[in-house]
Amino acid sequence: MTHYTKLPAVLLLADGTIFYGKAAGKIGTTTGEICFNTGMTGYQEVFTDPSYFGQIMVTTNVHIGNYGMHKDEIESDSIKIAGLVCKNYNILYSRKEAFASIQDVFEEENIVGISDIDTRALVRHIRDKGAMNAIISSEITDVNELMNRLNAVPSMDGLELSSVVSTQEPYFYGNPDASIKVAALDLGIKKNILRNFDDRDIYVQVFPAKTSYETMKAWGADGYFISNGPGDPSAMPYAIETVKNILADNKPLFGICLGHQLLAEANGIGTMKMFNGHRGLNHPVKNIIKNHCEVTSQNHGFGVIPEEVKKSEKVEITHINLNDQSIEGIRVKGKKAFSVQYHPESSPGPHDSRYLFDDFKDVILGKLVW
Numbered sequence: 001m002t003h004y005t006k007l008p009a010v011l012l013l014a015d016g017t018i019f020y021g022k023a024a025g026k027i028g029t030t031t032g033e034i035c036f037n038t039g040m041t042g043y044q045e046v047f048t049d050p051s052y053f054g055q056i057m058v059t060t061n062v063h064i065g066n067y068g069m070h071k072d073e074i075e076s077d078s079i080k081i082a083g084l085v086c087k088n089y090n091i092l093y094s095r096k097e098a099f100a101s102i103q104d105v106f107e108e109e110n111i112v113g114i115s116d117i118d119t120r121a122l123v124r125h126i127r128d129k130g131a132m133n134a135i136i137s138s139e140i141t142d143v144n145e146l147m148n149r150l151n152a153v154p155s156m157d158g159l160e161l162s163s164v165v166s167t168q169e170p171y172f173y174g175n176p177d178a179s180i181k182v183a184a185l186d187l188g189i190k191k192n193i194l195r196n197f198d199d200r201d202i203y204v205q206v207f208p209a210k211t212s213y214e215t216m217k218a219w220g221a222d223g224y225f226i227s228n229g230p231g232d233p234s235a236m237p238y239a240i241e242t243v244k245n246i247l248a249d250n251k252p253l254f255g256i257c258l259g260h261q262l263l264a265e266a267n268g269i270g271t272m273k274m275f276n277g278h279r280g281l282n283h284p285v286k287n288i289i290k291n292h293c294e295v296t297s298q299n300h301g302f303g304v305i306p307e308e309v310k311k312s313e314k315v316e317i318t319h320i321n322l323n324d325q326s327i328e329g330i331r332v333k334g335k336k337a338f339s340v341q342y343h344p345e346s347s348p349g350p351h352d353s354r355y356l357f358d359d360f361k362d363v364i365l366g367k368l369v370w
């Protein structure tokens, strides 16, 4: 640990609300869309999830950093959140397997945060007012200056971010002798998705976001995976085109989160920005086909437009959110394509939905048809 001084810090929201706290992480200034995650564990997996790129994360779990940082508990190779807002920011940690403190990693990776915030009050405020941009600073105290900087930050609505976090070059994951080959379009893929494929004897080639279907097909994949990722799905015509081409060839396709939204878009179903996203580890979802409930891990700020899904002749609904009845899963009629809005790789989160990876394998093997 190089240094740690609890300097004062400010959090300013786009609606003018100010919270004062203490500096956490790198001393500096950061901006992004503010969002909250209600998960009670797994902060490192959450902070390294590329879907959070461009977002300032408020953690409702009171203790952050208390079990340190672990080499294996990553969902990508760097911290992806734009900033952190928390209550207790612990630079001391209790686990001997940890390789560093949260402060070491945040300093190294230039992540700016603010602690000692009443996160209950802040979350209630965001919950009532909806998604908005915010700025954290431990170097600028002038509120007008902060507001000027905040006003220059683009809205998440309409932002394409996948090509920023995606791999630049294709790479392989898993066992080359595995029985099945899947081409994954990396829009911000989480590592635990790759681990889940590997666990099921599936060899994956991960392709950059803007790879065409033709290029992936040349590898001879048995199925196609469209990943999770940051930003607005409607701002990604290149990926919608890729999904349309996979569907036109009637290849097995599985989409998670952003991949789900893109499967909807490719079938003429629109997506929308939600008033508040779903981010947490205990969202109840009903599987309509199997007639059971799953407790799910979620992280999304956009959703598919329910009315458009319901009147679509191309897709059928497979999963529904039991909190707000939003659409959590679809499958394309007469095709081998399906997707879910939530995160079955659940890292962190409960493992109720891991069967979806088995389902994808069964679709590829022709054992699951609809």
Ligand SMILES: NC(=O)CC[C@H](N)C(=O)O
Pocket: 051, 227, 228, 229, 230, 231, 232, 233, 256, 257, 258, 259, 299, 300, 301, 302, 303
């Ligand atoms: N986890 C994800 O793939 C998120 C998808 C999309 N960026 C959203 O916020 O809704």
